[in-house]
Amino acid sequence: MDDDHWKPPSVLLAVDLVILTLRGASLHVLLVERGVEPYLGALALPGGFLRDQGEDITAAARRELSEEAGLLDAPHLETLGVYGEPGRDPRGRVVSVAYLAIAPRLPEPVAGTDAAGACWKPVEQVLSAGVELAFDHRRILVDGVERARAKLEHSPLATAFCGDTFTISELQQVYEAVWGVKLDPRNFYRKVQSARGFIVAVGPTRRTENGRPARLFTAGPLHVLHPPMVRTAQAVCEDPEGPAA
Missing domain, CATH: 1.10.10.10 (Winged helix-like DNA-binding domain superfamily/Winged helix DNA-binding domain)
Structure with a gap:
């Protein structure tokens, strides 16, 4: 291709957040109700576009978490993945950097900016066929939950x-x-x-x-489990505390 005629593609950069916590005896995910199109009224992961070219991507993720759900003291965020398939957003070519956090005792969210609502939802309920998520957020959530489960193994x-x-x-x-x-x-x-x-x-x-x-x-002082706690689904037997002291 002639470099003189090449033009950079128009791509928007966004962030999405998978925030997980335990509430009661089940794993919950933070969701917002979209207050704007596209997907007006649909449930989605918190997130949004970078504000400008000078904004750091992780800073944008923390800002969106504060603006959309009122979580001012955001937990530690780790990069989950990059999602950029064509057609994932009807507004144009959007590439999203997804972040994951799993933390205890997170507060009730408070909706703001373009979110009409914010709430904790049981992951099992969200991943069932009865709950629709905007964009490709179901796929991002599935990836985030799997990463969290693997973290408990290791x-x-x-x-x-x-x-x-x-x-x-x-x-x-x-x-x-x-x-x-x-x-x-x-x-x-x-x-x-x-x-x-x-x-x-x-x-x-x-x-x-x-x-x-x-x-x-x-x-204890261990930072990496060896051997790891490999996932297995087994029948429950008696003596739930294991051997007594």
């Missing part, structure tokens, strides 16, 4: 969703919520204990609902 992230001290059963509930499976308590206990430094036993035991004592733990 890192001690799950302990951040527990209290300062917790039981094996409470830690297992975090894994079940994020992975969306039921885990065999005995196998889970063995896997946790095999990753030395993952958790550390502390303090006195705690009485469970069935009256049995359960050993208390706190997060």
Whole structure:
């Protein structure tokens, strides 16, 4: 092609955010209700276009999270991927940089700018056939959830969703919520204990609902789980706390 006649394509750059947290016993995602076209009234991931050429991409993601959902103290954001297939946005050629955050105890969102509403929705409900998401946000959400599930396999992230001290059963509930499976308590206990430094036993035991004592733990110094907590869906057996102290 003759460089003298070449013109750069017209491409818009946007950001989208997959923000995940645990609420109750299930994994939730932050969604906004679009207040403008296209997809007026549809649910979508928070996000939007860069404000100008001088705005940093990550800064734009944090700005959109603040403007659309009122999350001023945004959790740590990591790059999830880049989505730029032609036709993904009816307004033109749009390339989006997606970010992921999974954090405990995130506040209720407050809608702003071009969002008519903002809320936490159970991931399982959103990914069911009954919930439509704008643009290609379903695909981005699926990728984000899978990344979050993989992070629990290889890192001690799950302990951040527990209290300062917790039981094996409470830690297992975090894994079940994020992975969306039921885990065999005995196998889970063995896997946790095999990753030395993952958790550390502390303090006195705690009485469970069935009256049995359960050993208390706190997060250990480990940053990478070895061996990893590989996902398995298994039948639930008795003794949900594993071996007693």
